[in-house]
Amino acid sequence: MRVRDEAARISGEITELRHAIHREPEIGLDLPKTQAKVLAALDGLPLEISTGQGLSSVTAVLRGRPGPVVLLRGDMDALPVTEETHLPYASVIPGAMHACGHDLHTAMLAGAARLLSARQAELDGTVVFMFQPGEEGYAGARQMIEEGVLEAAGARPVAAYGLHVSSQRLPCGTFSTRPGAMLAAADQITVTVQGRGGHASTPHRAADPIPVACEMVTALQTLVTRKFDVFDPVVITVGSFHAGTTDNVIPDEARFLATARSFSHESRAALAELVPRLIGDIARGHGLTAETIYAAEYPVTVNDAAEAAFAGETIAEVFGAERGEQAEFPLTGAEDFSFVLEQVPGAFVMLGACPPGNDPLTAPTNHSAHAVFDDGALADGTALYVELALRRLARGAA
Numbered sequence: 001m002r003v004r005d006e007a008a009r010i011s012g013e014i015t016e017l018r019h020a021i022h023r024e025p026e027i028g029l030d031l032p033k034t035q036a037k038v039l040a041a042l043d044g045l046p047l048e049i050s051t052g053q054g055l056s057s058v059t060a061v062l063r064g065r066p067g068p069v070v071l072l073r074g075d076m077d078a079l080p081v082t083e084e085t086h087l088p089y090a091s092v093i094p095g096a097m098h099a100c101g102h103d104l105h106t107a108m109l110a111g112a113a114r115l116l117s118a119r120q121a122e123l124d125g126t127v128v129f130m131f132q133p134g135e136e137g138y139a140g141a142r143q144m145i146e147e148g149v150l151e152a153a154g155a156r157p158v159a160a161y162g163l164h165v166s167s168q169r170l171p172c173g174t175f176s177t178r179p180g181a182m183l184a185a186a187d188q189i190t191v192t193v194q195g196r197g198g199h200a201s202t203p204h205r206a207a208d209p210i211p212v213a214c215e216m217v218t219a220l221q222t223l224v225t226r227k228f229d230v231f232d233p234v235v236i237t238v239g240s241f242h243a244g245t246t247d248n249v250i251p252d253e254a255r256f257l258a259t260a261r262s263f264s265h266e267s268r269a270a271l272a273e274l275v276p277r278l279i280g281d282i283a284r285g286h287g288l289t290a291e292t293i294y295a296a297e298y299p300v301t302v303n304d305a306a307e308a309a310f311a312g313e314t315i316a317e318v319f320g321a322e323r324g325e326q327a328e329f330p331l332t333g334a335e336d337f338s339f340v341l342e343q344v345p346g347a348f349v350m351l352g353a354c355p356p357g358n359d360p361l362t363a364p365t366n367h368s369a370h371a372v373f374d375d376g377a378l379a380d381g382t383a384l385y386v387e388l389a390l391r392r393l394a395r396g397a398a
């Protein structure tokens with residue numbers, strides 16, 4: 001039987017697991033209930049299973065015939081969002097929702113483990129299944145690497161693949177990838193402008209941090225357009241700005257938070273250097289001081305050109321050319337699978353899960369309290385994981 005048909009045959013149990021995970025979302029690095037569901041789903045399969053020390057990860061190794069190692073990754077964590085979808089399997093936990101579709105990734109990867117286990121005898125090598133907590137800002141992938149996921153099979157993987165569903169833009173069941181930069185690097189900028197508070201009617205006797213902080217916000221946008229190549233773009237968005245308590249008091253300080261997105265090591269390094277300098281110079285220009293913390297979060301997610309081409313060919317052969325697209329541009333989102341792809345050549349593939357009947361261009365996006373991911377994507381996502389592993393192992397170590 002074709003892998004696609006096998007995946008369709010077990011789609012009921014994949015869907016059931018997805019709904020169970022969706023109902024009880026967990027946030028961050030410690031996901032005991034999700035981990036238990038994954039372990040139960042893998043129970044009885046011929047896998048070497050280990051769990052994380054500092055996080056509730058699951059690493060499962062499936063050994064076939066002697067050959068290379070391939071890694072498949074699915075992330076498991078939810079977001080601090082209160083679900084508003086009113087789906088029958090909606091989150092029962094206020095303030096937590098699988099709004100990025102990681103419940104689908106986990107269920108698809110468990111389904112792939114089941115199908116590949118059934119083909120153990122014909123497997124030309126070893127598959128590592130990486131069930132990862134803490135993608136949403138906790139760098140769980142980096143922690144799993146530190147705990148040895150890339151050495152779990154004894155030899156390092158020759159290739160690594162990750163899938164991510166999207167509730168919009170792509171029609172349900174459409175795959176999208178590209179060579180090179182696939183997703184942005186994301187860094188966090190925290191600025192504290194230190195002034196001197198006073199009476200709002202006599203600002204010359206105080207050192208007002210608010211107009212200075214406002215000047216910094218607009219100067220950051222000028223930095224973006226004047227210091228960076230338009231063909232190697234960066235995004236800076238100030239998403240949080242706080243100062244003061246009322247209209248007639250000048251506060252001592254103002255604080256803001258920004259995210260910085262970039263697509264090359266050069267631009268990312270330039271941001272880390274130029275942003276603190278600009279902030280400091282503006283503060284000094286007004287006789288104030290400012291502290292900038294430029295915190296590196298996730299690197300650029302870079303697809304290996306050969307592995308992205310291989311993933312594209314696999315999609316076309318298994319599902320038909322019309323089901324795959326080569327994305328023209330990277331996405332400005334970020335992923336901690338980037339830490340894996342810094343060490344292992346591989347590809348990150350987006351999978352459309354917008355419910356049929358909804359317009360992909362206007363459907364609520366990932367991270368929205370209204371985001372809906374269709375179960376119809378589950379079987380094909382599972383099949384792609386399986387086909388990527390089977391076909392990549394058959395190609396050998398090169």
Ligand SMILES: [Zn+2]
Pocket residue numbers: 100136366367
């Ligand atoms: Zn997300």
Ligand SMILES: [Zn+2]
Pocket residue numbers: 100101102135164
């Ligand atoms: Zn995500």
